């Protein structure tokens with residue numbers, strides 16, 4: 001069959017574009033996916049004890065983008081969920097992001113009260129103060145607090161997560177870590193926070209369930225490219241691989257997960273616990289908090305960051321450094337020379353996207369397509 005479009009990748013970017021093209025334009029679309037499943041990194045499935053887990057790390061949908069939420073709501077109902085994270089610091093599990101509750105848990109009462117007063121006076125109740133801003137204040141108490149947060153929450157975690165010292169990364173990474181001047185333990189503050197009621201995989205299945213969309217799972221694009229007949233291509237895989245690493249590989253951080261399945265209702269107080277300073281893993285996730293599933297079993301994933309090696313493990317996070325962005329720009333220039341080939345998604349754009357951003361990016365590209 002001759003297709004109007006071939007889309008490489010069945011993650012949220014590819015699924016959104018395939019759905020729009022088939023439904024709105026009546027196009028015939030083939031989606032080619034190298035994994036044996038849909039939904040890309042948002043893939044979820046039932047483990048051997050029947051617990052719903054996310055294979056590639058915990059995925060919490062959160063957005064301010066009403067249009068994206070409306071669009072995805074065509075394919076799923078939602079389970080409202082407010083994400084909470086704790087960090088193990090100095091032997092205690094305390095709320096993250098660092099907020100007034102964390103301050104009280106870790107500091108002696110009188111000192112915590114004084115610092116709280118100073119934070120409220122200086123930044124106002126409810127402010128989310130970037131750690132670098134707090135470090136730059138003229139108040140020695142607040143500077144000391146900033147130093148404490150930097151060392152205990154940020155520094156060790158960053159070294160494990162990226163394999164680099166904080167100063168080797170873009171300041172934007174450090175700049176984002178906030179101290180929250182409120183008793184607010186929510187990890188995200190977006191108005192829409194939820195998980196698809198039947199899971200991400202089911203949601204993506206519904207997006208792609210259309211007579212004009214064909215799926216080729218477990219298939220590497222380069223292996224079938226020559227035998228496919230199509231007019232245009234959308235590629236959501238790694239842009240450096242598409243060009244056979246012409247300008248060298250774009251560096252990524254990867255992750256390895258180990259799993260524990262226990263006969264217990266729940267073992268953690270919240271879904272995610274971060275370990276900034278101890279252990280080699282960065283965090284543990286107990287999935288039943290996210291999904292609300294009832295089961296006599298519970299599943300915990302331990303997350304170990306590691307270097308990405310093409311062919312050995314999956315690329316997860318683009319490494320935010322100027323030299324990598326420059327290399328990516330060289331691939332962009334190659335891409336701009338091609339006709340009828342379009343690039344989008346976290347791997348093709350070499351950019352960390354949350355799921356809502358990936359869908360927004362796909363919807364935008366869809367509107368621009370010829």
Ligand SMILES: Cc1cc2nc3c(=O)[nH]c(=O)nc-3n(C[C@H](O)[C@H](O)[C@H](O)COP(=O)(O)OP(=O)(O)OC[C@H]3O[C@@H](n4cnc5c(N)ncnc54)[C@H](O)[C@@H]3O)c2cc1C
Pocket residue numbers: 008009010011012013014032033034035039040041042056057058059060061062219220221222236237238255316317344345346347353354355356358
């Ligand atoms: C650990 C982790 C946790 C995250 N948590 C959250 C979260 O809580 N909330 C949130 O909003 N976002 C989260 N994200 C981000 C989310 O995973 C991305 O926004 C989303 O995956 C982007 O979708 P995508 O389609 O662009 O990419 P992907 O999901 O990576 O899909 C691309 C697909 O293309 C396929 N592919 C690539 N190359 C080829 C090829 N040559 N041939 C065939 N197929 C190919 C890949 O196998 C993959 O399935 C998280 C990401 C990570 C890594």
